[in-house]
Amino acid sequence: MTIAKETAELLAKLGVAREALVGGDLIVKSPVTGEEVAALKTISPADAARSIDAAHKAFQSWRLVPGPKRGELVRLLGEELRIHKAELGRLVSIEVGKIPSEGLGEVQEMIDICDFAVGLSRQLYGLTIATERPGHRMMETWHPLGVVGVISAFNFPVAVWSWNAALALVCGDAVVWKPSEKTPLTALACEAIFARAVKRFGADAPQGLLQVLIGDRAVGEVLVDHPKVPLVSATGSTRMGREVGPRLAKRFARAVLELGGNNAGIVAPSADLDMALRAIAFGAMGTAGQRCTTLRRLFVHESVYDALLPRLKKAYQSVSVGNPLETSSLVGPLIDKAAYEAMQKALTEATAHGGKVTGGTRVENGHPDAYYVHPALVEMPKQVSPVTEETFAPILYVMKYSDFDAVLDEHNAVGAGLSSSIFTRDLQESERFLGVDGSDCGIANVNIGTSGAEIGGAFGGEKETGGGRESGSDAWKAYMRRATNTVNYSKALPLAQGVSFDI
Numbered sequence: 423m424t425i426a427k428e429t430a431e432l433l434a435k436l437g438v439a440r441e442a443l444v445g446g447d448l449i450v451k452s453p454v455t456g457e458e459v460a461a462l463k464t465i466s467p468a469d470a471a472r473s474i475d476a477a478h479k480a481f482q483s484w485r486l487v488p489g490p491k492r493g494e495l496v497r498l499l500g501e502e503l504r505i506h507k508a509e510l511g512r513l514v515s516i517e518v519g520k521i522p523s524e525g526l527g528e529v530q531e532m533i534d535i536c537d538f539a540v541g542l543s544r545q546l547y548g549l550t551i552a553t554e555r556p557g558h559r560m561m562e563t564w565h566p567l568g569v570v571g572v573i574s575a576f577n578f579p580v581a582v583w584s585w586n587a588a589l590a591l592v593c594g595d596a597v598v599w600k601p602s603e604k605t606p607l608t609a610l611a612c613e614a615i616f617a618r619a620v621k622r623f624g625a626d627a628p629q630g631l632l633q634v635l636i637g638d639r640a641v642g643e644v645l646v647d648h649p650k651v652p653l654v655s656a657t658g659s660t661r662m663g664r665e666v667g668p669r670l671a672k673r674f675a676r677a678v679l680e681l682g683g684n685n686a687g688i689v690a691p692s693a694d695l696d697m698a699l700r701a702i703a704f705g706a707m708g709t710a711g712q713r714c715t716t717l718r719r720l721f722v723h724e725s726v727y728d729a730l731l732p733r734l735k736k737a738y739q740s741v742s743v744g745n746p747l748e749t750s751s752l753v754g755p756l757i758d759k760a761a762y763e764a765m766q767k768a769l770t771e772a773t774a775h776g777g778k779v780t781g782g783t784r785v786e787n788g789h790p791d792a793y794y795v796h797p798a799l800v801e802m803p804k805q806v807s808p809v810t811e812e813t814f815a816p817i818l819y820v821m822k823y824s825d826f827d828a829v830l831d832e833h834n835a836v837g838a839g840l841s842s843s844i845f846t847r848d849l850q851e852s853e854r855f856l857g858v859d860g861s862d863c864g865i866a867n868v869n870i871g872t873s874g875a876e877i878g879g880a881f882g883g884e885k886e887t888g889g890g891r892e893s894g895s896d897a898w899k900a901y902m903r904r905a906t907n908t909v910n911y912s913k914a915l916p917l918a919q920g921v922s923f924d925i
């Protein structure tokens with residue numbers, strides 16, 4: 423069966439009509455073979471604005487539904503995702519080229535965040551606050567915010583939507599989603615799965631609670647500029663964030679920016695090298711280097727460099743690269759030709775700066791428009807460009823270090839600040855790494871790699887990663903508005919700070 427046929431069959435099972443997949447101007451290709459699998463119609467800016475208005479209308483009634491009841495809708499969404507995990511996971515593999523366990527893992531992450539959000543729907547707690555005035559009560563309440571705009575990247579085509587949508591829905595918000603133009607099919611599948619959950623939920627779920635806008639960045643811009651969207655959660659490159667951030671700031675809208683990473687690991691003298699090796703291999707080569715948390719820079723202490731490097735090189739030379747739908751390869755394709763070219767450009771520049779490259783060449787598999795590569799390991803004499811930039815491909819730059827303070831400085835000396843890790847059994851080193859003058863990233867790990875976060879923690883990064891947090895912990899607070907309320911149940915009107923104003 424061709425990939426196009428399998429795609430149409432999967433989408434039909436998930437509830438997306440075949441007519442939606444043909445006759446449009448957005449050509450969707452599977453990176454697995456490079457073949458066209460659909461031609462979708464895109465939405466015009468005017469229709470996108472109308473969809474946002476419809477979502478706003480839905481918000482006005484959804485906010486009145488009690489939180490725990492809103493949680494029930496998300497519980498049903500989680501159930502539908504469990505039912506359709508195999509099909510949606512497979513579709514992720516077709517559309518992004520992820521190996522099967524990662525395609526399914528992405529759907530599992532959606533299920534996990536739904537479970538988290540269901541619990542959260544009964545825990546949208548405010549505070550009671552001590553007041554200085556007698557006969558008064560002061561408290562903090564959290565109210566639904568409005569329409570939440572979600573702009574997502576190609577590499578986590580469905581999980582990122584669910585991180586945002588599950589929280590937004592229990593918080594009483596409506597959601598308008600602009601998926602990546604490279605991965606619109608999985609978005610249509612999610613829309614259909616969500617529609618099933620809404621149907622089971624019944625009449626209390628208003629029409630239009632989720633809107634999916636198929637289109638490119640011009641459609642994203644409508645979402646960014648629309649006055650009825652008080653929060654935009656945008657995931658993608660730092661370049662995108664530089665455009666989106668100021669536009670949102672201009673109209674005082676909230677931004678959750680989840681942008682590029684240039685994540686590093688440190689292998690200290692006391693590291694368990696077996697453990698480090700596995701974590702490095704998965705972190706740097708997994709998902710073909712196309713995770714925001716992919717390990718891109720590795721600092722290895724000089725005392726263990728010669729013990730680790732040959733083993734790492736061996737892992738690079740032996741890792742299986744190939745069609746994730748038909749083989750048990752661990753590394754699938756890059757998303758497209760542009761990604762391949764960016765990788766080659768970075769490797770050429772690294773070589774010009776004294777880098778010694780292992781791997782990095784194209785793997786031919788009979789499909790001229792599919793871009794498979796051997797992951798590249800580059801021994802660099804020091805941290806210069808292109809090491810300091812994120813190249814969204816499997817390139818790991820390895821550098822030797824001798825001094826712990828100096829390596830912490832090097833670790834933090836890049837624009838991005840998403841994820842980081844140290845391999846050490848030295849308590850002083852690990853605590854320094856996690857402490858105030860240690861890693862400056864939003865995620866800092868000990869004896870675990872940089873990639874593979876769980877949904878329970880807040881996810882996001884500092885500096886050019888954008889500063890946003892989504893998923894677990896108290897990330898939900900971005901999706902609600904906070905009101906401080908003071909109630910006077912006394913018979914007097916004492917003013918704060920002892921001010922007197924007697925008329």
Ligand code: NAD
Pocket residue numbers: 573574575576577578600601602603637638639640641642643646657658659660661662665666679680681682683713714715812814840882883887
């Ligand atoms: P991208 O920036 O090219 O596109 C991301 C999304 O932004 C797409 O939907 C695109 O249409 C939209 N977009 C682009 N410019 C826009 C604009 N001016 N206004 C509105 N929307 C706009 O990113 P990509 O290639 O799809 O994804 C890879 C990048 O995403 C990498 O840099 C990766 O690190 C990052 N990423 C970050 C996280 C995170 O949580 N920090 C997660 C996944 C991916």
